[in-house]
Amino acid sequence: MNENITDERRNHEARTASEQVAEQIRALIASGQVKPGDMLPSERLLIDSYDVARPTMRGALRILESDGLISIERGTHGGARVREPDLVPLARLFGLHLQMRGANMRELFDTQVALLPTAASLAAGNRTDPELQHLRLVVERCGSAEDLETFLLAVADFGTAVLKASHNRVLALYGELSTAVRSEALYDFATNAGFTFESVEIFLRRTTKLFSNLVDLIEAGDADRVEKLWKNELTRASSALWPEPAPLELYRSSDPKRRRTVRSSAKLQKRSRNLRAV
Numbered sequence: 001m002n003e004n005i006t007d008e009r010r011n012h013e014a015r016t017a018s019e020q021v022a023e024q025i026r027a028l029i030a031s032g033q034v035k036p037g038d039m040l041p042s043e044r045l046l047i048d049s050y051d052v053a054r055p056t057m058r059g060a061l062r063i064l065e066s067d068g069l070i071s072i073e074r075g076t077h078g079g080a081r082v083r084e085p086d087l088v089p090l091a092r093l094f095g096l097h098l099q100m101r102g103a104n105m106r107e108l109f110d111t112q113v114a115l116l117p118t119a120a121s122l123a124a125g126n127r128t129d130p131e132l133q134h135l136r137l138v139v140e141r142c143g144s145a146e147d148l149e150t151f152l153l154a155v156a157d158f159g160t161a162v163l164k165a166s167h168n169r170v171l172a173l174y175g176e177l178s179t180a181v182r183s184e185a186l187y188d189f190a191t192n193a194g195f196t197f198e199s200v201e202i203f204l205r206r207t208t209k210l211f212s213n214l215v216d217l218i219e220a221g222d223a224d225r226v227e228k229l230w231k232n233e234l235t236r237a238s239s240a241l242w243p244e245p246a247p248l249e250l251y252r253s254s255d256p257k258r259r260r261t262v263r264s265s266a267k268l269q270k271r272s273r274n275l276r277a278v
Helices: 002-030 043-050 054-066 087-100 105-126 129-144 148-165 169-192 201-220 223-241 265-277
Strands: 070-073 079-082
Touching (some): 129 201
16 A cells, blocks of 8 residues: 555656656747757756656656647657647637536627627738738639538638638737637538538628628728727627527537437528528
C-alpha cells in the first residue's frame, strides 16, 4: 500500500514538473520569441536549459504536442517544431460546451447578428485593398456554388474574411469560433431538415447579392450603412429559419432509442417557404 502511494506521488510530481516546463515553453511561443515553423532546441539542450530529467522534458513536449503547439518530427534532423495553433479543436470544444449548456440554433445565429455587423462596420474603416479583393473573391465563390455544402463553406469564409478585415483581433477570434460552429451546425441542420440547393436557391442567390452589397459599402467606407444592412438581413434570416428555437445538436447519441424524430413534411415546407420569402 505504501509503495503504491509513493509511486502515485512520484507520478504526480513528474506531471507537475512537466506542466511547469510546458508552461515556460508555451510562454516563449505566446510572446513570439519562438515562432511557428521554428525548431525548438534539441532534447539534450532543453534538458540542460531547464535542468530537468529526460522523462520530465518528454512529458512537457507531449503536453505541448497535445495542445497543438508543436509537432514532433522523427529522423536524423527531427525534433520539436513550433506550429500555428489550430482553431478547429478549440471550436469543437466550444461547440461541445454550447450543446452541454443547452444552447439552441437561434441563440447561435443571434450571436452572429451581434458580431458580424460590428465587424463589417470596423472593416469599412480598417480594411486593406488585398482584404477587399479577397472578400470579392469569396462572393464570387458564393455565386458559383452549385451545391449546399459548397455554398455554406463560402458563407463561413465570407464571415471569417470580414472578421479579419475588422483588424480587431479579439472580435475576430470570438467571431471565427462561433462562425466555425455555426457553419457546421447550419449544414447539419439544413441537410437533416431536408433542404436541397434547389429548394432554397432563391434565398442563396439573395444572400450572394447581399454580400456583394456589403462589400461595396465596406469599400466605400460607409460603416453605419453596412452595419445596419447586415444586422437587418441576419435578423430576418434568423426569424425565418427558427421561428421556434431548435436544439443545437453537434454531437448525438448513436443509441437508436435516442434518435431524433424526423420533422413532418408540413414543417419542412413551411420553413422552406420562409427561406424563399427572406
